[in-house]
Amino acid sequence: MKIGILALQGAFAEHEKMLGSLGAETFEIRQKHDLSRRFDGLIIPGGESTVQGKLLAELGMLDDVKAAIESGLPTFGTCAGLLLMAKKIENDSRAYLKTMDITAVRNAYGRQLGSFSAVAAFGSLGDIPMTFIRAPYISEAGEGVEILSEVGGRIVAARQKNMLAAAFHPELTDNTTVHRYFIDMIKNPR
């Protein structure tokens, strides 16, 4: 199994390390030609959505990535990655890949002083630690979107077919539950 990690900006190395510890092979996607390699899953990491979104467009990768996700490529977005996949961002006129039927709120908990950690359930897989850094949340989820986690009444993790989105950063903890769930999505597609 080979997983491509979008490495335009942000915390992509942390995903590489965690997937590596689970035995998955990874490589970094920095340019359009990297997308022509064969891979079974895609990670869109945390970072700044404005930076990653701009680079995706200007490096000519936006349409290719969107098409790959729409044709069923298992894709996991954390934080900025969630924003990039969202159909709509409530408090921002920008939208990027627009593949997932969710509306997100950006910087939903305010500035860095609003960053926090929590422990909450991830689907049926029990409680896991969650790190929220200037995080978004999902304010609306369309039909066909399965809600996996809620914290304080807000949706913070969800799945729609081949797409998994988390407002928090499992790659910053040592709990591998969410990454194992994603690997399972690749092995057993819906």
Add this chain to the structure above:
Amino acid sequence: MINERFELNKNLAQMLKGGVIMDVTTPEQAKIAEAAGACAVMALERIPADIRAAGGVSRMSDPKMIKGIQDAVSIPVMAKCRIGHIAEARILEAIEIDYIDESEVLSPADDKYHIDKTAFKVPFVCGARDLGEALRRINEGAAMIRTKGEPGTGDVVQAVRHMRIMQTEIRRLGSLSPDELFDAAKDLGVPYELALYVHENKKLPVVNFAAGGVATPADAALMMMLGAEGVFVGSGIFKSGNPEKRASAIVKAVTNFEDAAVLAELSEDLGEAMVGINAQEIELIMEERGK
């Protein structure tokens, strides 16, 4: 609780990796920086080159000016306080700044003590010239490190020297036998626990950016090649002929620093670079501030 806060603050720096943090002095410049792909902006009244030219005592910026920049952009906003100026830092925390740079670019308020950054909820980034300085700042609570370089010169030589020294010392510490670490920690002037972390992990315990004198996409790429995890660009952008284009090119150079063909394309036709002054031509040596 303090430890949890420190983790969250370190984590924010991890989100900035692979990115460019740009100095801005107005909301308009902040918008240009955000549109060009900055992952954060540093709000300050005067960029280092102008601080150098103006002389005199240089202080924290007007909070109103900083708030104007916070309102103008959606990316993290940083601001500088003077070394050891606890009150300026408290003011920046009160306006909910995302990161405080306890910076040698401003006139030091305390020529002996740095701020006890563990007493704050907001994160701090600090400059360092070598591993000892970096680990001392981290011990004081800094959640991110950057090279000092020599700000406001457009001359990258000091940033290169500082990054080289840091990486060499990290490799050296990594190669020691465990019983040699106690003495190495003493020589570096740092706690044993931090020396042990570097020995075991072959890296700093926090994110390490390059800063000081970066003026071109090639400069930025050079710093990434030398091991920086991202780049601060101060005077280099808004002191150049075409800030939008240069800023955007530096952002792309940091992402694709290993691809020379891309760098060549990015370096074309950027207009006039910041004029710059050679570090040996200046009288005020900012990197000497705060050890």
